[in-house]
Amino acid sequence: MKLLLSLLTFSATVQAQILFCGSAPYYPADYTCYPGNILCPTLYGQPTLPCNGACYSPDMYACSNGQLQLLPTTSPASAPFKLQVYSSNPALNNLFAKVCGLGFNVGAGAQTCVYCFNAPPLYVCSTYQNQTVLLASGAMDVDVPGDQYWFIDPPTGRLRTTEAGKAGGYGREWAGKNVTIYQDGYFSFDGSSFWLACLDGTQSQVYNIYAPVGSAAGRTGCERVKLAAVSTTNPKEGAYAYT
Known part of the structure; x- marks a missing residue:
């Protein structure tokens, strides 16, 4: 019964x-x-x-x-933007990507890691909102001299940033490449219709974001996600530098 x-x-x-x-x-x-x-x-x-x-x-x-x-695509002069994650997994859907450890992450445990050199009146650390903000040119929205850039790491597929203040550091040659950015639309990897969000092995509720290339192409246990560019007009929404 x-x-x-x-x-x-x-x-x-x-x-x-x-x-x-x-x-x-x-x-x-x-x-x-x-x-x-x-x-x-x-x-x-x-x-x-x-x-x-x-x-x-x-x-x-x-x-x-x-x-x-x-939709029209962005130009290097387009407004700064944040990356919103779309996923069939409710734990990831509509969250914003955050940079920490020089890599883009998403999840309830993800955080934005920043550094600031306080030098008023040019740099006032309390004025930065310290959100993860990108530029269509391939740069991050930072004030650190020497800049900082976002790129897809070819060997691993990891979506990450260069070290802050090192204009010619590792990854600079790939800054902004292999991605099509639609205005307030998809941040689309040119080689695939999706990105991968893979659980970080050392942090709870944190997923690392990869393009499905290099060693990431064979990764298992990852979520397929899409990324969308969400424009921002606040000049202080970004950070002095990301770490």
Whole structure:
């Protein structure tokens, strides 16, 4: 009898999760039903939108007069931006990437690690908000002399930064390369439709972000995620330098 009740409860739960879009059954966690009984899937935790019978991601396309158009890409002079993570894993979805240990990370345990040289009136450490902010040119939004840059490390696939203040340090030659940045849209690795978020082996609830190249291509136990550029106009939202 207990087994029968358990099966009936499970069946009722499953049925409650199924909705109908016209005559088509769907799970609301996986699809959205739009007017006209148009079903569009949820990808990486984000609903796609309908456009003349097709479904599209608003972080890569716009729908104009029933036609899909790619969003414009950024230029080196575009506004600074932060990286938002899209994932089917609720523990990662909509969080912002943070730099620590010269690498980009995400997760409830991730933090932004910074350094500041207080030298008023030119550099006043209390004015920095110390969020992880990038520039489309390949630089980080920092004030440290000698700058700091973001890049994909070819041997490992790790999305990381150069050391602060070392204009010619390791990774400078790859700064800003192999990535297409759509204006307030996807931060897209050119060799794949996704990035990898892999659990850090030394920190709880921290995932390291990789492009699926180099040694990262064969990594297991990672989440496939997408990254999106979110513009910011606050000149002090970044940091003096990241560590």
